[in-house]
Amino acid sequence: xxxxxxGMKQIYAIGIGLIGGSLAxxxxxxxxxxxxxxxxxxxxxxxxxxxxxxxxxxATLDDxxxxxxxxxxxxxxxxxxxxxxxxxxxSDHTLVVDAGSxxxxxxxxxxxxxxxxxxxxxxxxxxxxxxxxSAAIDNLFLGKTNIICEVExxxxxxxxxxxxxxxxxxxxxxxxxxxxxxxxIAYVSHLSHISSFMLGKTVIEKEKNERDIFDxxxxxxxxxxxxxxxxxEMWTPIFKQNKDNVIETxxxxxxxxxxxxxxxxxxxxxxxxxxxxxTNHIRDILNGxx
Ligand code: NAP
Numbered sequence: 484x485x486x487x488x489x490g491m492k493q494i495y496a497i498g499i500g501l502i503g504g505s506l507a508x509x510x511x512x513x514x515x516x517x518x519x520x521x522x523x524x525x526x527x528x529x530x531x532x533x534x535x536x537x538x539x540x541x542a543t544l545d546d547x548x549x550x551x552x553x554x555x556x557x558x559x560x561x562x563x564x565x566x567x568x569x570x571x572x573x574s575d576h577t578l579v580v581d582a583g584s585x586x587x588x589x590x591x592x593x594x595x596x597x598x599x600x601x602x603x604x605x606x607x608x609x610x611x612x613x614x615x616x617s618a619a620i621d622n623l624f625l626g627k628t629n630i631i632c633e634v635e636x637x638x639x640x641x642x643x644x645x646x647x648x649x650x651x652x653x654x655x656x657x658x659x660x661x662x663x664x665x666x667x668i669a670y671v672s673h674l675s676h677i678s679s680f681m682l683g684k685t686v687i688e689k690e691k692n693e694r695d696i697f698d699x700x701x702x703x704x705x706x707x708x709x710x711x712x713x714x715x716e717m718w719t720p721i722f723k724q725n726k727d728n729v730i731e732t733x734x735x736x737x738x739x740x741x742x743x744x745x746x747x748x749x750x751x752x753x754x755x756x757x758x759x760x761x762t763n764h765i766r767d768i769l770n771g772x773x
Pocket of ligand 1: 498499503526559585607609612616
């Protein structure tokens with residue numbers, strides 16, 4: 484499919500890890516005429532991205548006045564710090580999108596910026612537990628949802644270009660207020676990561692002197708702790724930015740765990756059965772989504 488970038492030929496990817504690198508791969512495959520310029524903190528990361536053909540050229544922030552599109556895929560605290568500078572440096576026609584997993588603080592960081600209309604806030608709901616350029620894969624976004632926030636604050640022409648691009652790589656758009664986004668995502672993403680990290684911790688601590696026990700680890704254990712392999716560099720800023728919502732979800736989750744334990748202590752296995760039976764309803768909810 485040619486032309487998903489509709490006139491946006493000079494693309495600057497700030498952050499070329501899992502998300503930035505996977506976006507670069509899809510864009511380049513679908514629109515081979517684009518030139519992808521990579522920007523990163525570390526030279527080694529840029530060299531790796533070049534070697535993997537994720538980017539065509541290395542660049543710096545001082546080059547982004549030449550950009551048609553800037554894609555920001557760095558940790559959310561770094562995005563908040565850098566986004567105003569990025570908007571300061573772009574031209575009037577440049578579209579800037581970010582892929583951050585939280586949206587309220589990012590939208591707030593540029594709410595009064597004179598170039599706010601050049602920015603589109605989004606969260607592609609797609610990922611893996613891996614990070615860095617080598618984690619980038621084709622079609623990561625195919626069939627996935629892209630949450631767009633405050634679309635009305637982006638210039639209409641730039642909205643159209645962004646829509647064409649993200650529909651072109653196979654995403655379906657959903658529109659949400661940043662506050663609502665952060666509240667909902669705390670339940671469906673942030674809590675799952677914390678529960679996976681703490682499950683991993685619980686088992687590692689208990690079994691540290693019995694490495695053989697991991698031979699008994701079933702696929703259930705492996706799939707439940709998969710997210711515990713995720714990058715702390717990426718997740719700590721997310722939990723910090725979404726602290727209040729995440730604490731609320733944790734309180735509800737901890738209460739459910741305490742309640743389940745109490746049912747076990749009271750030998751109330753009828754209620755234990757019912758808890759699990761009621762939760763099987765998740766199959767109907769997720770059917771067709773996952
Ligand atoms: P990643 O694979 O770890 O890549 C992060 C990139 O950001 C690297 O190129 C790294 O380059 C750079 N970076 C790291 N710390 C930085 C800092 N303090 N300042 C500037 N650059 C920094 O991460 P990712 O999974 O692609 O995540 C990128 C963004 O997408 C995050 O905002 C995340 O919330 C969001 N997101 C992630 C997922 C997911 O499942 N992973 C899904 C949707 C959205 P250097 O090596 O040069 O530092």
